[in-house]
Amino acid sequence: MLKIPYYVTTKGEAGKAGGGQYRFYPALLPRRKATEEDVMTHMERAYNVRRSTVKQVIxxxxxxxxxxxxxxxHIDLGExxxxxLEIKCSGEDDPTKVTRHHIKKPTLHIRLxxxxxxxxxxxxxEKAxxxxxxxAGVANAKKK
Incomplete structure (x- = not known):
């Protein structure tokens, strides 16, 4: 089992003066980012793969x-x-007026x-x- 620590945080009601009634929620600890270097080091140690090979594959x-x-x-990456790739776009009443300028925002979706x-x-x-x-630098954690 992999242990993922969490802490208890509070959120007030939106639109209420002073926050209204507060509710308590679990939240993940802010984690430091795993860099490409961290990934290469982990794979080198855990799977006995050379660092240069991992870098080349990435x-x-x-x-x-x-x-x-x-x-x-759509690109299938197996396991x-x-x-x-998807696009956000605007439309026209006349199909001849549709151009690449109607594409507002391309997005990449990654699914597990x-x-x-x-x-x-x-x-x-588990509670942190x-x-x-x-x-993690969490200052507003509730001790309960």
């Missing part, structure tokens, strides 16, 4: 996804999941595979210790 995967988006809008979603079942959420709260 670069190749990034380049391949960008290249394939030119001809595909990782898939990447899908079933295998990755299954792995989420093994996460166990005082030292974890301090290390």
């Amino acid at each position: 670069i190749a995967l990034q380049g391949t996804i960008v290249d394939m988006l030119e001809t595909h809008n 990782l999941g898939f990447v899908r 595979s079933g295998t990755m979603k299954q792995a989420l079942k093994y996460f166990r959420f 210790t005082a030292s974890e709260l301090k290390n």
Whole structure:
């Protein structure tokens, strides 16, 4: 089981002076970002893969996804999941007036595979210790 620490935070009612009645919610600790260097180090130690190989695969995967988006809008990455390109756009009454300028915002959606979603079942959420709260810089945690 993977331990994921959380803390208790408060939220007031929106639109009420002074916050209205407060409610308490669990929240994930702000985590430090895992860098590419962290990923390479972990894979090198846990899976006995050379750092240079991991770096080459990351670069190749990034380049391949960008290249394939030119001809595909859905890229299946097997056990990782898939990447899908979508667009936000505006419309016209006349089809001859529709141009590329009607595309407002392209977005990439990344979805986890079933295998990755299954792995989420093994996460166990536990209340963060005082030292974890301090290390994460959480000041407004409720001690309950």
